[in-house]
């Protein structure tokens with residue numbers, strides 16, 4: 001371990017990240033099992049964690065290459081930078097352990113990083129210097145450096161550091177809540193929903209997702225890896241992510257919703273919209289689920305999401321399948337879910353699909369421009385990276401993105417949480433308020 005500072009921190013600061021014009025070398029080594037929480041917990045500087053409901057887990061530390069962009073062409077600009085990085089990157093190791101770029105984009109393309117989003121540009125990805133990947137193909141350590149020697153040296157140092165870490169990381173204790181602040185009061189919310197309903201009534205739009213933020217002052221510094229470990233146990237069928245910046249905060253969450261995954265020409269996505277609580281007994285649980293399935297309002301709200309996704313994918317797909325609707329049950333809430341898969345007509349980068357799909361009406365609305373305008377007009381906080389794509393891609397343009405929901409951005413002793421709900425013609429402000437509060441719960445419950 002690097003103990004030069006006197007602390008047992010895993011720093012990865014040597015050298016400056018490449019801008020894509022100098023080549024990189026990466027190499028991998030198989031590891032015994034290791035606590036991913038302990039790696040992230042011990043890391044200083046840039047760190048990422050990504051886990052999927054189907055069992056892929058990745059942590060990354062340091063920055064071998066970085067791509068940032070803002071404005072309407074941010075996706076193209078990220079691609080241009082990372083295409084160059086990956087073209088110059090020579091990987092020696094199994095495919096599962098290949099270097100990947102992790103990051104995300106902001107909900108609005110005009111985003112400017114300001115508190116609590118300091119450090120989070122409108123689009124930003126890093127290829128970490130060190131990656132640890134766990135899947136059914138084993139656990140692998142990958143190091144990335146400017147030369148074969150630097151990479152081999154990094155691989156040796158990190159093998160030793162990781163061997164010193166505990167193989168089980170305690171999942172920690174809650175930090176305690178000192179105070180909460182709501183930029184959106186109940187009255188503000190009722191007004192915002194009424195404004196949206198007025199626009200829906202006028203025919204400007206049919207659906208808009210309105211959101212709220214909730215700032216929480218903590219009694220102790222937050223332990224984000226510990227919270228994510230506890231969320232793993234309580235929400236096993238959700239993604240989990242953490243994006244920590246050298247300066248600025250840590251964005252993290254446990255989203256239930258896949259935006260898109262792409263491997264070769266196979267694409268998987270889903271419509272996830274419509275919410276009811278869990279029942280206290282199996283009978284009440286089923287009754288809520290039936291109520292959601294039978295609700296014309298919820299089916300309308302859900303159907304708009306499926307239609308928008310298929311409209312976006314159809315021009316790119318040789319084949320498109322909309323599967324049967326199901327109910328996705330999480331520990332505290334149930335959602336309507338329709339899986340959608342496609343075979344692409346031509347070779348595409350996953351970022352092209354992300355750009356085409358974001359924002360789906362599960363977080364934006366229909367028509368998109370009118371929904372966007374309504375969100376900008378009525379919301380009283382900065383969405384930042386909330387409800388926006390977060391995930392990874394590789395040098396082949398394959399990758400996976402979740403929607404950054406059930407999420408928050410943390411700085412030392414403050415965390416700002418976000419949650420929203422779809423508003424359609426029959427929405428009632430009080431019911432919508434209650435559903436939004438349910439969506440704060442996954443992280444809020446881990447704070448106190």
Ligand SMILES: C=C(O[C@H]1C=CC=C(C(=O)O)[C@@H]1O)C(=O)O
Pocket residue numbers: 209211257272273274275335361362363387405406418419420421422439
């Ligand atoms: C906007 C959120 O949830 C979306 C995903 C599932 C169900 C939703 C709903 O019922 O409105 C939302 O579309 C959020 O969690 O902040």
